[in-house]
Amino acid sequence: MKSIDEINEKIKSGKVVVVTAEEMVELVKEKGVKMASEIVDVVTTGTFGPMCSTGMFINLGHSSPRIKIGGGKCFLNEVPAYTGLAAVDIYIGATALPEEDPRNSVYPGSFKYGGGHVIEDFVAGKNIKLLAYAYGTDCYPRRKIETYINRENVNEAYLYNPRNCYQNYNVAVNLSSRILYTYMGILKPNLQNANYCSAGQLSPLLKDPNFRTIGIGTRIFLGGGIGFVAWQGTQHNPNVPRTESGIPRMPAGTLAVIGDAKKMNPRYLRGASFVGYGATIFVGVGVPIPVLDEEVAYYASRGDDELLAQVVDYGNDYPENVKRSLCEVTYAQLKSGTIKVNGKEVPCYPISSYSMAVEIAETLKEWIKSGLFYLTNPVESLPKAGSNLKICALEDGRIDPM
């Protein structure tokens, strides 16, 4: 048994032993869970994938005369930002698109520049064109402003991502007879490819499947800077089928995360365009797992061969919201390049970058070893399996009984 405070003492004295989740898998194979849990203090995880529920709050500072952009309209490099806040607080979401973007009117659309690209450019220190319109008030008389902002000339800029870091994800296939352009990439007709999107054995929440150590307040690697777990992510659903040892077999927990965008690195926040689907952003997240005991070590060391995902049809089932799995596969099978679905050998391809996930886990490891990053005790736990959370569906045509 170790406490987080003891681990932090070891970080301070330079004696901490940190391994990546990938290294932990090998170490446990070699030395067993018990010994590994005694040797290792921290396991670092990482993931780098498209995460649409990502965005950035900015406080622009006040102009002279003042303008109340709140309730008005605001564009950053022509991409609309949300203005339903105070005078100069705005939020730019990763999937926002310029009003002039043709979207899917010429199918499949290319979505060349959206909110995710604005975030990447901002974090890279580039000038962003700000255009805002307001209705004018006695205290905020100005109606329009056109200028440039960058990370040096705004007050606060922080990411607040309502849902990142999915614990497990679907494997997408297409049983229909036409090509599909999805957030899981291009899915060729009649089961010609299977696309998956998880770092598997490096993925943060798969390495702490019962949220023993990851909770609200946990300090993390976010976009190349420091962030924190703010809350459970939207659609957080710990009540899903699990393996015998308790690892979710389908998408389950998620994280809402927050962090100072001014200190992030555009290498780990990359605006992305998914043909036929939309604009989004690749986000790099890394979470340290303090090896408190054997149980934590056990879960942190589960390899791709023990982590399962469900194969889902995006031709009919996903768009129609039919909850059906065609079959179950392991991440080891996915990474081998072929899986078997409905009796057919199907080549499979990743959507999230495993090599970047490795880089993030390695970076976090170096930060901890060199005393730049300390671990935190969660302020509050995330809802766990058995909690009374349920996922609501949006039914149309509901009638207000009043």
Add this chain to the structure above:
Amino acid sequence: MKKRILIRFKKNTIDKPIVYRLAKDYDLIFNILRAHVYPKAESIMVLEIEGEEENFERGMEYLKSKNLQIEPIEQDITRDENKCVHCGICTSVCATEALFIDRMKKMRVGFDYEKCVACELCVKVCPVKAMNVYFD
């Protein structure tokens, strides 16, 4: 052997049925990968050509005799290494497996130029615009 070439047409040289001649007279199998042919501007055509080495050489001599500029192309599709995030999406559309997941290198995306047929699907799907087409 199989080679890809870029043919540059000068003004007023687009009236010869060169592709037909390559196939008929030199027994070369052709695949037109890309063509921008305009009557009054410089035009280009990208061909993949398969056949006997000797026939290929003779075919190229024929093209040169028609005042066409021939350039072998190897790197018309390029990858911006600073932009690529090695997500792997491009590998799902690459029919020739020029783009592939390198399982020995932490699942990085490898790019084997020799196998590339410049179909440009990767350019279309790359979410971070790391793949580019160049004809120069």
